[in-house]
Amino acid sequence: MSVPAELLALREQIDALDQQLFSVLAERFKVTAQVGQLKKQYQLPAQDVTRETQQLEKTAARAAQAGLDPEFAQRLQRLILDEVVLQHQRC
Template sequence: MNTSEIDAYVYAELARLRDSIDNIDAAVVHMLAERFKCTQQVGHLKARHQLPAADPTREANQIARLRQLAENAKLDPAFAEKLLNFIIAEVIRHHETIAAGEDED
């Protein structure tokens, strides 16, 4: 293979990999949107029954569960925990907004 053939191969491979990354990113966004639809329903249920926005026991269990899933998937568990903590914080914010009567639907 000469240099121009190698360059063409490398650029084609980069394009293929980037297409896969773009598809995965789109799937992640759609999965997060679906997750937030469910958590919005949880927020409404909690608000109707005067339950607190945060559930520390559930959150701790979810973090432990996600860390184990990450480990099994060869993903850094600390990264997975940071991501879930970010998501949980946003969910709690949504639940507080719903409970305050400032529905975000």
């Protein structure tokens, strides 16, 4: 059975969106690496719980405005924040 052309087209769109997501995420990690270097330079802790809490609150609000599940968005943001903290600890 062949795959309908409509399905193939949608899959191509998904692949393109995934590429954009990963490109943006890579750019974000480049910026957070700079943050990590500054934290090291100024002897600041790798993790800023207050900032993370604020970010998670913003994430929930932005997700809701975009029609996404805020809890899902916060889980995704938490995963990103945890990776950033790990990178900062490695500096």
